[in-house]
Amino acid sequence: MKAKWYETSGDYGDIVISTRIRLARNLAEYPFPERMSASQRRECENKIKETVLNNGAGISKRFKYLELGLLPQAQVVSLVERHLISPEFAKDNDAKLLLLDDESVSVMINEEDHIRLQVMRSGLDPDGAFELADKLDTLLDEQLHFAFDDNLGYLTACPTNLGTGMRASVMLHLPALQENGSIAQLSSTISKLGLAIRGIYGEGSRPLGAIYQISNQVTLGISEKAAIANLRGIAVQLIAQEKSLREKMVLDERTVDSIWRSYGILTNARMISSDEFMQLISNVRLGVSAGLIDSVSMDTINRLTVNAQAGMISMHEGRDMTAAERDKARAEMIRTALAS
Amino acid sequence: MKAKWYETSGDYGDIVISTRIRLARNLAEYPFPERMSASQRRECENKIKETVLNNGAGISKRFKYLELGLLPQAQVVSLVERHLISPEFAKDNDAKLLLLDDESVSVMINEEDHIRLQVMRSGLDPDGAFELADKLDTLLDEQLHFAFDDNLGYLTACPTNLGTGMRASVMLHLPALQENGSIAQLSSTISKLGLAIRGIYGEGSRPLGAIYQISNQVTLGISEKAAIANLRGIAVQLIAQEKSLREKMVLDERTVDSIWRSYGILTNARMISSDEFMQLISNVRLGVSAGLIDSVSMDTINRLTVNAQAGMISMHEGRDMTAAERDKARAEMIRTALAS
Numbered sequence: 173m174k175a176k177w178y179e180t181s182g183d184y185g186d187i188v189i190s191t192r193i194r195l196a197r198n199l200a201e202y203p204f205p206e207r208m209s210a211s212q213r214r215e216c217e218n219k220i221k222e223t224v225l226n227n228g229a230g231i232s233k234r235f236k237y238l239e240l241g242l243l244p245q246a247q248v249v250s251l252v253e254r255h256l257i258s259p260e261f262a263k264d265n266d267a268k269l270l271l272l273d274d275e276s277v278s279v280m281i282n283e284e285d286h287i288r289l290q291v292m293r294s295g296l297d298p299d300g301a302f303e304l305a306d307k308l309d310t311l312l313d314e315q316l317h318f319a320f321d322d323n324l325g326y327l328t329a330c331p332t333n334l335g336t337g338m339r340a341s342v343m344l345h346l347p348a349l350q351e352n353g354s355i356a357q358l359s360s361t362i363s364k365l366g367l368a369i370r371g372i373y374g375e376g377s378r379p380l381g382a383i384y385q386i387s388n389q390v391t392l393g394i395s396e397k398a399a400i401a402n403l404r405g406i407a408v409q410l411i412a413q414e415k416s417l418r419e420k421m422v423l424d425e426r427t428v429d430s431i432w433r434s435y436g437i438l439t440n441a442r443m444i445s446s447d448e449f450m451q452l453i454s455n456v457r458l459g460v461s462a463g464l465i466d467s468v469s470m471d472t473i474n475r476l477t478v479n480a481q482a483g484m485i486s487m488h489e490g491r492d493m494t495a496a497e498r499d500k501a502r503a504e505m506i507r508t509a510l511a512s
Numbered sequence: 513m514k515a516k517w518y519e520t521s522g523d524y525g526d527i528v529i530s531t532r533i534r535l536a537r538n539l540a541e542y543p544f545p546e547r548m549s550a551s552q553r554r555e556c557e558n559k560i561k562e563t564v565l566n567n568g569a570g571i572s573k574r575f576k577y578l579e580l581g582l583l584p585q586a587q588v589v590s591l592v593e594r595h596l597i598s599p600e601f602a603k604d605n606d607a608k609l610l611l612l613d614d615e616s617v618s619v620m621i622n623e624e625d626h627i628r629l630q631v632m633r634s635g636l637d638p639d640g641a642f643e644l645a646d647k648l649d650t651l652l653d654e655q656l657h658f659a660f661d662d663n664l665g666y667l668t669a670c671p672t673n674l675g676t677g678m679r680a681s682v683m684l685h686l687p688a689l690q691e692n693g694s695i696a697q698l699s700s701t702i703s704k705l706g707l708a709i710r711g712i713y714g715e716g717s718r719p720l721g722a723i724y725q726i727s728n729q730v731t732l733g734i735s736e737k738a739a740i741a742n743l744r745g746i747a748v749q750l751i752a753q754e755k756s757l758r759e760k761m762v763l764d765e766r767t768v769d770s771i772w773r774s775y776g777i778l779t780n781a782r783m784i785s786s787d788e789f790m791q792l793i794s795n796v797r798l799g800v801s802a803g804l805i806d807s808v809s810m811d812t813i814n815r816l817t818v819n820a821q822a823g824m825i826s827m828h829e830g831r832d833m834t835a836a837e838r839d840k841a842r843a844e845m846i847r848t849a850l851a852s
Contacts, residue, residue, distance in 0.1 A: 425840070429782040440776030442769040500765070 177276035178254070178478050181470040182295020186461035187411050189343040189383065189474060190294055192255065193301040195309055196328045196337035197287040200319040204329040205282040213282055217268050220281050223315045224270045231272070231308070235279075240267040246492060249483025255292070258283060277308065284329045285337075287312070294474065296407055298340050298400045305338075306396070325392070332389075336396050341387035342407045343372060347458050348417035349410070350382045358410070366390040366399075367406055381450035381477075386410070422462040431459035435468075439510050443499040449480050449506065468510055476509045517616035518594070518818045521810040522635020526801035527751050529683040529723065529814060530634055532595065533641040535649055536668045536677035537627040540659040544669040545622040553622055557608055560621050563655045564610045571612070571648070575619075580607040586832060589823025596630070598623060617648065624669045625677075627652070634814065636747055638680050638740045645678075646736070665732070672729075676736050681727035682747045683712060687798050688757035689750070690722045698750070706730040706739075707746055721790035721817075726750070762802040771799035775808075779850050783839040789820050789846065808850055816849045 178190065202208060202216050224235050240248055240262065251257045251269070256278040261267050270279035280288040289312075291305040312318075319327040326337040333339070349355055359369050369386045371379025386406060388399045421427050434455035438444070444452075457473050459465040478484060485501050486493045493501065518530065542548060542556050564575050580588055580602065591597045591609070596618040601607050610619035620628040629652075631645040652658075659667040666677040673679070689695055699709050709726045711719025726746060728739045761767050774795035778784070784792075797813050799805040818824060825841050826833045833841065 425782060429843075432780040432782050433777050436776030436778075436780030437773050438776075439780075440772040442765060442772050503769075 175274060176478075177274050177292050178294055179471060179475050180294055181474050182293060182297055184296045184411050185294065185470045185474075186457075187345055187414055188296040188407065189345060189477070190292055191297045191301050192293075192339075192341045192343075193291045193298065193305040194339045194341075195287070195289045195305055196285040196326065196333045196339075197289065197309070197312070197316075198319040198327060198329070199286050200317045202286065205284065205286060206329065208282070213266075216286055217281050219316065220279070220287060220312075221268065221270065223312055224279055227311050227315060229311050232311075234273045235270045235277075236273070238269045238271055240269060241265040244487070244490075246483050246486030250481065250487045251483075253481040253483050254478055256290070258288075260284075277304070285333070296342060296404070296411070298342065298404050298407075302338075302340065302396060302400050333391055335392035336394070336399065338391060338396050338399065339387055340400055340403050341385050342403060343383060343385050344407070344410060344414070345382060345454065345457055346384050346410065346414050347382040347454055348414050348421045350378060350384075351421065352417055354413070354417075355384070362386065362406060363389075365402065365406060366394075367403060380447055381454040383450075383454070418458065418462060422458070422464065427458075428464065431455045431462075431464055435459065435465055435510075438506050440507070441503050443496070444503045444506060445495075445499055446480070446482055446502070449502060450477075453477060453480075472509055476506060479509075480505060515614060516815075516818075517614050517632050518634055519811060519815050520634055521814050522633060522637055524636045524751050525634065525810045525814070526797075527685055527754055528636040528747065529685060529817070530632055531637045531641050532633075532679075532681045532683075533631045533638065533645040534679045534681075535627070535629045535645055536625040536666065536673045536679075537629065537649070537652070537656075538659040538667060538669070539626050540657045542626065545624065545626060546669065548622070553606075556626055557621050559656065560619070560627060560652075561608070561610065563652055564619055567651050567655060569651050572651075574613045575610045575617075576613070578609040578611055580609060581605040584827070584830075584832075586823050586826030590821065590827045591823075593821040593823050594818055595632070598628075600624075617644070625673070636682060636744070636751070638682065638744050638747075642678075642680065642736060642740050673731055675732035676734070676739065678731060678736050678739065679727055680740055680743050681725050682743060683723060683725050684747065684750060684754070685722060685794065685797055686724050686750065686754050687722040687794055688754050688761045690718060690724075691761065692757055694753070694757075695724070702726065702746060703729075705742065705746060706734075707743060720787055721794040723790070723794070758798065758802060762798070762804065767798075768804065771795045771802075771804055775799060775805055775850075778846050780847070781843050783836070784843045784846060785835075785839050786820070786822055786842070789842060790817075793817060793820075812849055816846060819849075820845060 198204060199216060202212050221237055225232055225237065248262050252259050252262045256275060257269060257280055261280050261283045268281045276292045278290045289305060289308060291301045293301040321327055325335040328334055328337050362369050366389050367386055368389050369384055372383045372385050388403050434452040438452050438456060453473060453476065456465060460468050460470060460473060480502050482498055485498050489501055538544060539556060542552050561577055565572055565577065588602050592599050592602045596615060597609060597620055601620050601623045608621045616632050618630045629645060629648060631641045633641040661667055665675040668674055668677050702709050706729050707726055708729050709724055712723045712725050728743050774792040778792050778796060793813060793816065796805060800808050800810060800813060820842050822838055825838050829841060
């Protein structure tokens with residue numbers, strides 16, 4: 173089996189979990205998905221499918237075509253957990269998806285737009301992710317006629333995507349900035365620069381696992397390259413701030429104690445909920461990044477962060493499971509992963 | 513250094529931590545300690561000291577004579593923690609103690625009575641403990657003239673000790689009975705049989721670490737042997753009940769989870785308070801007794817339970833320590849002990 177993109181960590185892997193580029197595209201000859209007839213939908217689907225699978229480029233052979241309605245529920249949930257599809261898309265029983273073998277590229281067909289092309293990279297790599305997205309976009313553009321306006325750029329179902337149709341985002345682990353209470357102020361600064369920061373898991377001001385996403389909010393009047401450079405610049409600044417705070421934080425014996433306790437619980441517990449796991453792995457991630465824990469690699473943590481989610485566990489076991497069953501299977505998976 | 517009595521576990525070591533026999537004796541020619549003059553006190557002290565250290569029996573060479581006022585505070589605290597002296601005795605700057613090399617026998621001089629002779633044994637061993645106490649009592653009686661009344665028996669400062677002057681007690685780990693909520697009812701049954709049960713550490717109905725002590729309350733109109741047989745009988749019943757409940761309890765996956773979490777925290781934390789330690793080691797003790805954890809011996813747990821107390825840690829480090837310093841030293845001691 174091809175290794176998945178999230179199984180190794182990338183640049184700034186101690187802080188940056190992943191980078192994602194998403195392009196929204198529409199075929200000029202069809203109405204937006206919401207206004208399509210059933211036959212138009214089918215036609216459009218087939219065109220996109222054929223173009224991706226048979227465009228002559230080497231990469232096309234690495235895509236598989238998935239009909240969500242035919243997949244087990246656990247697998248659909250796991251696609252959402254891995255951010256390969258949106259939660260809305262998962263609810264559409266008729267939805268079709270194209271997925272690259274290493275899961276680093278997905279194409280949602282007829283979600284809000286005809287095409288939602290996504291490229292994922294581990295670590296901080298908006299340039300690399302955009303390069304591939306752009307290459308795929310060009311391949312598709314050669315055979316499909318994208319709705320494009322010389323003044324506005326790419327036309328999209330929702331005006332917030334008009335222009336580049338691009339959303340670039342970076343997922344960061346920011347326990348020190350969170351602990352420090354700086355996120356709210358950073359959020360206001362970042363929004364003035366046309367970006368947004370938000371917690372990924374859990375509600376409120378202290379998201380689970382201290383995992384945040386920053387993404388560009390502006391798609392009009394700015395080139396893709398400029399938006400990416402902007403995002404990268406902010407990310408690098410956040411990383412520097414997080415790093416410098418971490419150095420102080422890790423000198424704090426309470427933090428060291430809590431890192432080791434988290435490690436002790438993860439390597440010994442027999443039942444762990446998803447929420448608790450996110451909190452504990454956040455501490456362990458910090459401990460690994462600070463060099464306190466050297467028996468665990470960042471790759472293991474990244475893989476575990478994906479694999480320990482509810483849908484992934486059910487999929488791994490090949491059946492629907494109760495929450496209690498998942499908590500046990502999760503604890504076992506964690507023990508195995510951290511022992512190796 | 514001679515191994516201490518608490519470094520190995522004895523009969524029913526998975527449930528019974530220790531057995532203690534205490535004899536109260538007074539010299540007929542002196543008033544009770546509370547009413548003694550300073551010179552009488554000195555005279556009495558010397559008589560007892562000489563008798564214990566020079567009675568011709570082999571064991572007498574193994575005693576050392578300690579003046580509490582000359583000991584570091586941490587060492588005095590640790591004597592209380594090991595139940596070798598009473599908290600009241602520890603406050604008396606002029607107090608003198610005779611202590612056997614393996615710390616299994618202590619003689620408090622001029623506490624409430626002239627002589628408080630104590631014998632400690634690991635596990636359930638009231639007969640063995642009494643045998644030694646009785647032997648020492650006979651040795652002393654040959655040279656000292658004990659206050660004794662043919663009708664009442666040994667005369668003591670407090671009438672609750674009149675008669676045998678003996679208090680026999682057994683310290684038990686009863687997490688299953690505690691969890692089950694049975695202790696209150698057992699307490700009422702036990703008191704009807706002339707015994708008492710009480711938690712050793714912490715206040716309230718759920719003492720820290722689920723450690724309880726049962727002891728005889730009646731010293732008048734009952735022989736030492738009968739009192740000990742009574743205590744042993746009740747202890748064996750409690751052990752049987754605890755064992756049978758544990759079998760059910762350990763099947764419960766929440767208990768198994770909490771045992772392993774406790775083990776994970778103890779083997780990884782960098783700061784542990786005495787109270788938290790007592791709770792966690794109680795769970796680990798249960799796990800070892802149930803065969804879940806096989807990397808830790810009951811001996812290690814018993815030794816740790818004594819050594820992780822505040823005074824023992826300060827004494828081990830050879831200096832007064834703040835609570836935070838002790839919490840760190842304790843965590844390190846626990847990690848070392850459980851790793852070996």
